[in-house]
Amino acid sequence: MNEEKKTGEAPAADKPSGVVDTLQTLGQVNVPAGEQDTYCLSIIGQVEGHLVLPSQNKTTKYEHVIPQIVAAEQNPRIKGMIIILNTVGGDVEAGLAIAEMIASMSKPTVSLVLGGGHSIGVPIAVSANVSFIAETATMTIHPVRMTGLVIGVPQTFEYMEKMQDRVIQFVARHSNISEEKFRELMFRTGELARDIGTNLIGPDAVKYGLIDRVGGISDAISELKRLDQIRGQEGHMQ
């Protein structure tokens, strides 16, 4: 960020040669860097947590994302954050950590689900102040799985239920869907070919109250601007 700022404010003497350099080497002129007040957090592929996944997986790592959120919250130049989701899910702990971080930000946050916002992507999507979903995007809601050694005792079931409740309760708290309804979608049979659960496509996610609105990037950005204005007015009143 700082570097970007520096190049934007480079002394006039340096500018012509820089432009000529890019022109000569690439046949292009640099796009002028505007003052960037929107932070763009993209959650793509797998949400990676405590374990590093094999390299064929495209991942979003929580050690990247969490400091970014801290930086966005602290940086006075950042007015709001837009979260773009196209994720297949991943680690529950990492996903919930990211979702909790977004939910507890004081700056306006808007999320946009494109393509897919499945599994642990659901709590991340609903953690923003306002959530959007593209008309063609889908969200799969299904039960949580466990890796590694699973002991076949009743306690395992109880433990899984507890872990599942963390996700369910977070979603219910941060969206307009009720805990019961979300649970029902999660355990519904006959909708998914290889699993139990539900696949919600764009308007369906809005219908169940999981996501606030169907929309695209312009809706998301204008909502972010609107939230920022409201926040500005509240700031003046205090």
Added chain:
Amino acid sequence: MIYYSIVPLEIVYAEESSENESQVQEVEIEGVKMVIRMLSSTEAQVERLLSPNPQDYLNPRFYPGSRIRLVPSWR
């Protein structure tokens, strides 16, 4: 780890097919975080950007696939 994803675990943990993983690394160039693939000791190719600043993605020098010459510098 509790795993919550639509991708089956056997695909996530499939045997790694190849090879040149070590040539891919995460670096920060001019304040922009990105993943690069080393082509030689002095040249790298941009794989993808990790920056949260959308303007960085408009910088033609950092388009995925573009080559970056790595010059040793003394400061």
